[in-house]
Amino acid sequence: MPPYVAYSLLLRGQSVISRNIFKRYTHSVPRTLPCFSLEGKTCVVTGASQGLGSQILAAFVLSGARGAVVDLKLSSANKAVDELKAEAKRAGLTAPEIRGYECDVSSKDGATNTFDQIVKDFGKVDVMVTNAGITGGSPAETYDLDDWKQMLDVNVNGTFMFAQAAGKHMIDNKIKGSIILVSSMSGSIVNRPQKQSAYNVSKAAAGHMMRSLASEWGEHGIRVNALSPGYIQTAANEGDEMEELSKEWVKMIPLHRIATPEEFRGTVVFMASDASSYMTGADIIVDGG
Incomplete structure (x- = not known):
């Protein structure tokens, strides 16, 4: 009945x-409050083929959005598309509109052409998440300059180019969208015992970039915020060395465990949706305390 x-x-x-x-x-x-819905929204996530990025787009799709998987390899992006469609089917949802795109986010032409193609395919972009990034570490006194430059090219320049493209698109089309820069708790603290000065600097830059863009684009109704995760258990950080480091990290985490990528789904839906309509310039740190 x-x-x-x-x-x-x-x-x-x-x-x-x-x-x-x-x-x-x-x-x-x-x-669920209606303001959490992403029905009719087009969401773009870079670095979305695995780990945190795939969970972000999965959360958007399960909340009613359609979206673009941007990754370094088209094969990885298309594999993620298949996995997302399978999850939607298991949830009893109609097949979502999701497409994969290949892009080196550190390339100006790559970022511009990819974003333009996404707009051509979907008609508009409402939510942009700059998740693509690389990690790595070395003692500061011996850090290779080329490695340092590559870290900044991907984590800072790649973030800016996609945020810039999204911001211009939203301004030109009067879209009151949401842009989320994925930073890290490493942008606010210095992690130990690992030595990763370039990574820390790149994430600190992303955090202040977010505040600058939020200040500039607020008058257009565009919200810009940052998601700063703590330690996450992914395939990229498995291995004997990471297992040993994890033992040290857990001692410093009040919740006494490493996060899983799935645990960020609710946070990003809140940040992308109208549920956070008055939030901009905020760095949301999700690090287990």
Whole structure:
């Protein structure tokens, strides 16, 4: 029996049985604030073929969005598309519109051409998440300058070029969109015991870039925020060395564990949706305390 039928029975003063029917049906319906919905939104996520990026786009798709998987290799992007469609099917949803794109985010032509193609394919972009990034570490006194430059090219320049493209698109088309730069707790603290000065600097730059863009684009109704995760368990950080480092990290985390990528789904949906309509220039640190 649909909820409105049960409700009409209750209004007509039916029996306790009717009231129980009403209670059972109304309480069995999942309740979520409408402002968390991403229905009709086009979301773009760079570095979305695995780990945190794939979970971000999965959260968007399960919240009603369509989206673009941007990755260094088209094969990886298309594999992620298949996995996202399979998850949507398991959730009982209609097949979402998702497409894969190959792009080296550190390339100006690559970033521009890829974003333009996404707009051509989808018509607009409402949410942009700059998740693509690389990690790595070396003692500062012996850090190779080429490695340092590559870190900044991907993590800083790549972030800026996609944010810039999205911002211009939103301004030109009067879209009050959401841009999320994926930074890190490493932009606010210096991690130990690993030595990763270039990575820390790149994420600190992303954080202040976010504040600058939020200040400039707020007058256009464009919100710019940063998601700064703590330690996340992914395929990229598995191995004996990481296992040993994890033992040290857990000692410093109040929740006493490493996060899983899935645990960031709710946070990014909040940041992308109208649920955070008055939030801009914020660095959301999710690091287990």
